Amino acid sequence: MAILKKSNKIKEPDKYPENTQGDFYVKNQACIACGAPESVAPDLIEHSKKEYGHCYFKKQPQTQDEINRAIEAIAVSCISGLRYGGKDEKILKRLYEIGEAEQCDHKPIGIYKMSI
Numbered sequence: 001m002a003i004l005k006k007s008n009k010i011k012e013p014d015k016y017p018e019n020t021q022g023d024f025y026v027k028n029q030a031c032i033a034c035g036a037p038e039s040v041a042p043d044l045i046e047h048s049k050k051e052y053g054h055c056y057f058k059k060q061p062q063t064q065d066e067i068n069r070a071i072e073a074i075a076v077s078c079i080s081g082l083r084y085g086g087k088d089e090k091i092l093k094r095l096y097e098i099g100e101a102e103q104c105d106h107k108p109i110g111i112y113k114m115s116i
Helices: 036-040 064-076 089-097
Strands: 024-026 045-047 055-057 082-084
Touching: 036 045, 036 064, 064 082, 064 089, 082 089
Parallel strands: none
Antiparallel strands: 024 055, 024 082, 045 055
16 A cells, blocks of 8 residues: 655746746746836836746845835736745735735745735
């Protein structure tokens, strides 16, 4: 009798290939070219020149202002195509508190409630 062992391996997210390496990314085939994320973070997000209309993170946020705009871009994404794959507790807390928990690849250590 074979015993099936449950895997704890997390499935790698399907990231759009033009994303700059880092914690913020756009899922592959999850952009309808709405322009909303780029409007709040034009220095971080742009549309592909290779594949019509698909947006991606051209730069990872470094400053607090850039992180704020990346979080806002996640919030305004009309089809939830932008995600956060990092484990920074402050960023996870903010995303959870604005109702964007589903856009996080990891759960925070703390327990946070939506505050909006």
